[in-house]
Amino acid sequence: MKHSLEHIILEIHNKEDKILSQCKGIIDEAYEMTLYLQDLLFSIKKDIVDEGFKSDTEEIQFFRTIKPQILGKLIYYNKVYRIETNCPVNNGKMYYSYFSAHLANLKREYIEHICNTDFYRYYRSGRTDRDPVYFKRGNINYHDGLNSIVFEIDSEFSTFYDYKTARIIANELLYTYLLTKINPDENPDAISQKPGSSKDIFWTDSKNALVELTYALYASGVISHGKIGVRKISLMFQILFGITLGDLHHAFHRMKTRAGSRTAFLDQLKISLEEYMDKGL
Template sequence: MNQQHFRKKTDLLWKNLTASIDQINRKESDIVLRSEEILMKTDAAIRSLKDLLRQYRFLDWSDEIFFFRNIKPKFIAIYIYYSKVLAIESSRPHADPPTLKTYYENERTSLLYFYNEHKEFISYYRRKAAYLDKKYFIRFKFDFKLKLSPEFYSYDESFSTSHDHIVAQIIANDFLNQYLTDQLSTPEEVRNVISQTPKLEWTAPKVALIELLFALYQTKCFNGGHTDLAEVFRWAENSLNVNLGNYHKTLGEIRLRKSDQTKFLSLLQKNLSQFLDDMNR
């Protein structure tokens, strides 16, 4: 298997996993049941990813670093995130709002331990530094002078480096922090916001909104880029009272346009430019 084929296989595996997660989140309202089903799907995807790696030989160290810094961690992050959500929600007390608020605040505070424990590496990762990548993301070359995860000895050394799991934890904990922040919004606050906001409904073609949302997502306009695509679309559907259906399929149709693939974005730019020109006259 060559590099191009390997990358296509892993990209397709990721695309199928995120599509499955989106479908599960749409059809099931109970977060515990959703998390359990998503964990099963994610476990299967990770096993498939591992099988793909067995069939592939990295071209060089940069190829290996790319896999363990960028590809594998996003799969593992999904598993970690939903495992933690499942643990939190299945143990959530049936209590009054103040007690629940304290419960979620304690869960969010516990994330600080991880951030403090790995603050040097987190800074390295978030700054997109690369000078230690050969130590962090190459297999069989563990530097025990570096700070390693306590679970390190249980890792499959053919499928792990010293720090790819920590990258996955960073991604997962960023998602979890946002989840807990959302849970800490009390019903009273939510009702006040809704009551003060006029109801808006999307009346342009659905394909136009899908084009716009994909563009915003790719530009990391939501939560600093730390959010799922499915969450962006659920937010839009709920906020604008519209059902966007199979938006992955619609994106494929947009990609196949023979001229002006992003015609709605082009229309937006044209209309805004015209408006600004008219103001200057």
């Protein structure tokens, strides 16, 4: 199968990095990623339907790990777009209440429909013994009283449980996103209040590069003897450069799983400094 998990994750991350580097707003980012992921899923579906799988192992891997990564991100970005475009105000108590209500709904949905299920416990425990049942096509057991969405799925491109896995992934991303929106330390008002003396100071690399630097400073404990949180370090940079970094944890997760060097920006910083030192020799 030409669509490996590593290749898909790298492809998605590269697209996210490209969009983030353009410093677009969250609505534009979510919209573009929704369209991109929808097209990616459609393209892969065509390949799967046309070519099939070489083995049961390949089929299980696809529906357990590869498709849920794409579909989970698609559900996430589509939800973010809907939330952001329906937001009544840009800040204040109504803004906080709006995102708090969405967080409460997400938690309620998680408790009622996800965390108490046998499948969720199976997936979270890392078990694989029932993978042939959950992640091979044609094994849907209607006696289990499954959600009615099962009647709408494409049996050639879904096992139903790949959708449930995607929902778990999407809910985790949404949870982090909503927490970030209601966190007082990341109030958009504070970020917009850039000191007048630093109006000519702005960040010219990608947002991901600044996230990488932020986490490096946090992990090394070099600011306030390591007693300051990563969000406050991030806020410091956001105020200084007049930039909004958004979902830190999401960006950091992408950083941990990207192909090649996970510290590409820091690696380049070292090279640049050494080259600058060599000029003075």
